């Protein structure tokens with residue numbers, strides 16, 4: 116028994132390929148294979164021989180199965196090594212996945228490419244605005260999200276007892292600092308650091324303790340703009356705002372100015388744009404007025420220039436604070452601000468631009 120078993124194992128170890136292995140497998144373990152026959156035969160033996168013969172046959176079967184699996188693995192590994200060596204395998208070739216072919220219902224294998232993300236819609240609009248303003252000679256600045264009371268309020272002509280502080284529901288920190296409620300504090304930082312003449316934009320994240328609804332978020336994005344030079348006028352402000360809105364909204368815009376109160380500008384305005392949804396005729400988006408409030412702005416208050424270390428007798432300036440979500444909503448016709456902070460890829464992936 117041992118002799119014949121060793122002979123079988125040697126044959127398996129020498130099998131040249133898969134078909135030789137299959138042939139051995141069926142000859143030994145198949146329905147009427149040699150080992151199968153041995154096992155079948157055990158009950159016919161005299162009782163005193165059965166136990167030993169049964170054990171030997173079973174051990175032979177186990178050893179043969181292991182040898183077959185071992186040889187099969189060795190043959191597979193050798194085949195792969197040959198393929199790699201012989202250049203038959205190109206590790207840089209794209210993998211294939213099921214995809215739709217040219218016919219209406221055909222499924223074919225097409226190259227698999229890594230799915231790529233898309234830029235967030237607010238990033239798309241911010242980048243466009245940044246490009247535009249840089250082409251007009253503005254510098255792109257950043258400022259801290261944790262601000263001091265001085266930069267966020269005091270220096271912007273909003274003293275401690277001023278009611279305008281209450282309109283910006285503030286997240287105060289234990290150390291007396293706060294999460295900036297707007298990007299305007301960077302006006303002061305910019306003037307102190309760069310001195311006029313200066314033209315800057317400051318896109319960035321702001322925070323207010325707001326109740327979240329369709330049009331309010333506690334965390335939102337603004338883009339501050341500030342121009343300080345000799346002889347800057349409201350006409351410069353209006354022209355710049357019109358240019359900017361024309362570019363982001365992709366159409367010729369009509370604007371109107373209404374008085375608006377912000378302690379750091381004088382005069383201060385609310386700049387409205389004619390409603391893109393009804394073209395001024397009146398609809399639910401513009402609440403039948405034909406206008407959409409889009410941009411608070413104004414001429415920099417002399418006290419703010421002073422806080423920035425700039426001589427208000429010599430220089431004037433304008434400033435604006437654009438709500439980036441708001442502009443993005445108008446640009447793409449999005450009606451709920453919460454979509455931007457949600458993680459719904461069905462929404463977020465529609466904006467098409469590929470993040471490299």
Ligand code: PHE
Nearest residue numbers: 297299377411412434435436
């Ligand atoms: N900082 C103001 C706000 O958040 C907006 C603003 C900026 C108004 C610049 C006028 C000038 O509401």
